[in-house]
Amino acid sequence: xxxxxxxxxxxxxxxxxxxxxxxxxxxxxxxxxxxxxxxxxxxxxxxxxxxxxxxxxxxxxxxxxxxxxxxxxxxxxxxxxxxxxxxxxxxxxxxxxxxxxxxxxxxxxxxxxxxxxxxxxxxxxxxxxxxxxxxxxxxxxxxxxxxxxxxxxxxxxxxxxxxxxxxxxxxxxxxxxxxxxxxxxxxxxxxxxxxxxxxxxxxxxxxxxxxxxxxxxxxxxxxxxxxxxxxxxxxxxxxxxxxxxxxxxxxxxxxxxxxxxxxxxxxxxxx
Amino acid sequence: xxxxxxxxxxxxxxxxxxxxxxxxxxxxxxxxxxxxxxxxxxxxxxxxxxxxxxxxxxxxxxxxxxxxxxxxxxxxxxxxxxxxxxxxxxxxxxxxxxxxxxxxxxxxxxxxxxxxxxxxxxxxxxxxxxxxxxxxxxxxxxxxxxxxxxxxxxxxxxxxxxxxxxxxxxxxxxxxxxxxxxxxxxxxxxxxxxxxxxxxxxxxxxxxxxxxxxxxxxxxxxxxxxxxxxxxxxxxxxxxxxxxxxxxxxxxxxxxxxxxxxxxxxxxxxxxxxxxxxxxxxxxxxxxxxxxxxxxxxxxxxxxxxxxxxxxxxxxxxxxxxxxxxxxxx
Numbered sequence: 001x002x003x004x005x006x007x008x009x010x011x012x013x014x015x016x017x018x019x020x021x022x023x024x025x026x027x028x029x030x031x032x033x034x035x036x037x038x039x040x041x042x043x044x045x046x047x048x049x050x051x052x053x054x055x056x057x058x059x060x061x062x063x064x065x066x067x068x069x070x071x072x073x074x075x076x077x078x079x080x081x082x083x084x085x086x087x088x089x090x091x092x093x094x095x096x097x098x099x100x101x102x103x104x105x106x107x108x109x110x111x112x113x114x115x116x117x118x119x120x121x122x123x124x125x126x127x128x129x130x131x132x133x134x135x136x137x138x139x140x141x142x143x144x145x146x147x148x149x150x151x152x153x154x155x156x157x158x159x160x161x162x163x164x165x166x167x168x169x170x171x172x173x174x175x176x177x178x179x180x181x182x183x184x185x186x187x188x189x190x191x192x193x194x195x196x197x198x199x200x201x202x203x204x205x206x207x208x209x210x211x212x213x214x215x216x217x218x219x220x221x222x223x224x225x226x227x228x229x230x231x232x233x234x235x236x237x238x239x240x241x242x243x244x245x246x247x248x249x250x251x252x253x254x255x256x257x258x259x260x261x262x263x264x265x266x267x268x269x270x271x
Numbered sequence: 272x273x274x275x276x277x278x279x280x281x282x283x284x285x286x287x288x289x290x291x292x293x294x295x296x297x298x299x300x301x302x303x304x305x306x307x308x309x310x311x312x313x314x315x316x317x318x319x320x321x322x323x324x325x326x327x328x329x330x331x332x333x334x335x336x337x338x339x340x341x342x343x344x345x346x347x348x349x350x351x352x353x354x355x356x357x358x359x360x361x362x363x364x365x366x367x368x369x370x371x372x373x374x375x376x377x378x379x380x381x382x383x384x385x386x387x388x389x390x391x392x393x394x395x396x397x398x399x400x401x402x403x404x405x406x407x408x409x410x411x412x413x414x415x416x417x418x419x420x421x422x423x424x425x426x427x428x429x430x431x432x433x434x435x436x437x438x439x440x441x442x443x444x445x446x447x448x449x450x451x452x453x454x455x456x457x458x459x460x461x462x463x464x465x466x467x468x469x470x471x472x473x474x475x476x477x478x479x480x481x482x483x484x485x486x487x488x489x490x491x492x493x494x495x496x497x498x499x500x501x502x503x504x505x506x507x508x509x510x511x512x513x514x515x516x517x518x519x520x521x522x523x524x525x526x527x528x529x530x531x532x533x534x535x536x537x538x539x540x541x542x543x544x545x546x547x548x549x550x551x552x553x554x555x556x557x558x559x560x561x562x563x564x565x566x567x568x569x570x571x572x573x574x575x576x577x578x579x580x581x582x583x584x585x586x587x588x589x590x591x592x593x594x595x596x597x598x599x600x601x
Contacts, residue, residue, distance in 0.1 A: 054455040161546045191312040191547060192482065196526035196540040203539075218456065221528035225540070248531060260530070262460035264485025267512040269524050 007080070009099075009180050009212060010043035010066055015075035017061055035061040037236035038075070045179060048206060048213040050223030050244070052259065053233035059216045062233070063184050066214060067101050068092060079180075097127050100173035104185035106165035110157040116143075117153035120172045127176065142175040143168075145209070146201055163194030167201065174209065184216045195222075202226055220263050224248060232256045272342065273300035274476055275324075275444060280336035282319050282328060282500075284550065291550035293319050295500040295558070295574065296336070301444065306470065306477040308491035308508075310484060312523070312547055316500040317480045321448050324478075325361060326353045341443070359389040362437030362475075364430070364466075366449035371433060372421040378432045379405075379417030385439040404435040409465060427458035434465065441473060448480045463490055484527050488512070493583075496520045499548075499558025501574070506584035516586040518594045519543070519559045557588070565590045565597070 016038050023030040036058040043049045051059045064070045065077055068084040077084045079099055084092060100123060103109040110119055120139045124130065130138070140150040146167040157165060166186060173181050186202070187195040203226060205211045217223050223230060224244055231241035232255065240253040251257045282294035294316040301307055309317045323334045326345060338345045340360065345353065357363075365371045373381060382401050386392045392400055398417070405413035408431040421429055430450060437445060447466060451459035467490055470477045481487050487494055488508055495505040496517065504517040515521045525541035545562040557575050560566040569589060577585040580595075588594065 054457060163546060192484070192523055193312060193526050193543040194546060196528075196542045199528065200539055200542060219528075220456075221530045224530055225528045258457055262456040263530055264459075264463075264483065264489045266485040266524075266527050266529050267488055267509075268529075269515055269521075270513045 006047060007045040008042055009045050009080060010214065011078040012039060012041040012066065013076050015039050015065055015072040015077060017065060017070060018073045034236050036065065039238055041231060041238065043180065043212060043214055045212055047229050048215060048227045050227035050230045051214065051216045051233060052218065052220060052223055052230060057233040058236040059233045060184055063182050063214065063216050067099065067182050093126060097176035098178050099180040099182065100176060100178040102169045102173050102181060102183040102186045105189055106162050106169060109169055110165055112157050115153065116155050116168055120168065120175055123172060123176045138175055142171040145174055146171045163190050163198060166190060166198050178211065180212050180214060182214045187222060188219065199225055220260065274303045274341055275301040276339040278337040280320065280323055280334065280338060282323050282332050282334045285331040286551055288551040293500050293550055294323065297502055299495060299502065299505065301476050304474050304476055305493065306491040308487035308494045309478065309480045309497060310487045310494060311497035312482060314547055314550060315497040317497050318448055321446050321478065321480055324446065325357055325363065358385045359440045360442055361444045361446060362442035364433050364437050364447040364450045366452050372429060374421050377418050377420055382436050382439055385436060389440045404439055408435045426454050427462060430454065430462050438469060442475060444476045444478065445470060446478045451486065484524065499553050501558060501587060503559065504586040506581065510581060510584050514581060515598060516580040516591040516595055517588045518563045518565055521594060521598055565593050
């Protein structure tokens, strides 16, 4: 960490989220599951954070809490000092320009009936009225930042491959020039050769646009490639967190060790 | 003679856009007890190859070539004869243990099905054998679990049940198609360890199909890399990593992020230009030519034949000399 403390983007304070499961008996309360249990977490500008853990560990729920797509059962989520769950809808919508999301499924997350231009412009349209020229310029800028062409504006999602669709989803997140992008398994649906392109793009955008990521992934190598810090979740709690180097070189928690030991090792290739 | 010989296997799919040559002249041999990994990206033909081996291709597919199991050409067999081999001499594990199991039947009954069909077991002997199989694949409390329905089991346990079914008739070959893709890494390791132990213990040959290079590298002795329906390179595992000869295999292997790798070098991941083309769009020559930086007119003119580039190591590329040179200078 540098001497001048970087800006605190996300401040999750003692957040718990419980869900009701389907009722099992008519006259009993439905069973509850605690997806996230008393989690505190900070994301600072320029320090991308990777959230790793098994399925059901609560990492996706935590991502949705940070995006204010879910309300915490207790605790609070602050973005740049604003309590997301205390804001009225209008100011919350204005604040959303600073934090955007990229989802896992590049097929389900783009509306098949809309052209790319409209899909990418959507976050911008939700924020402020712009002139058509300014709007188009922003869309083109965003598409070019992810390596797509301005001619792609008029196409529909089905005309693109999985990797290109994920670029479109990233372009949509970028268009409001956010400080934070929450990415939930952004490359796990992609083939190896395409995944490398998207991962390189994510790193370029961090360097070029000052984007910080909250990256949710089950793939430790992906997290290591993109993130400066890592938090390991298990059973709804963060069991270990620290810099990527420290966690990967010297894991302290038993679960982190198990996780790291379980990753199949790809031998180095001779060059 | 090899246990399994696949000779010039091709599969053509009838698609809305016309016939697509999904598998193109795949040949390989598998000895008793040998472990072979098939690795490649989606659409490379690895799963169709496995299905073709078993005569389980979808309705819109047509296969040519020879698949010879222990001297028997499977292509010449009718469905009844194939059924006697399927599950009996060759066992299979599929990717999705949720959909591969019948949700309406207890798992014990599903494991017992193959035992009754192929080994004629019934009554107490059937139950005893089923319990033993459940224990062998590491399911706790087999007496209780034999009555469980698939939805009552976790993903890892369902995959263990699938393995028990595949092993029920002590097959000579086990084909595992993405057996751990839907599972967490910690559960994945348990399942792969189980498969490896069982393969050793029972002396089975293994064909492991995966898109995950790490899964393949840790579990098989020999690797075949597929792209565009063909095996582009095949070699013993260590030799392949030591001396990649095909430009696609080189690109694929360099594009994988490795744990503990970035921080040392801060290097970028290598990428392969372009995207995997749709099957009907694949060219007739070398299927990788469109994305290959070394491709010339000869590459586009004809599909390359496999050439020996080392002991037991072949690559289907006419430019391996240049490819190996560029790798060394990179």
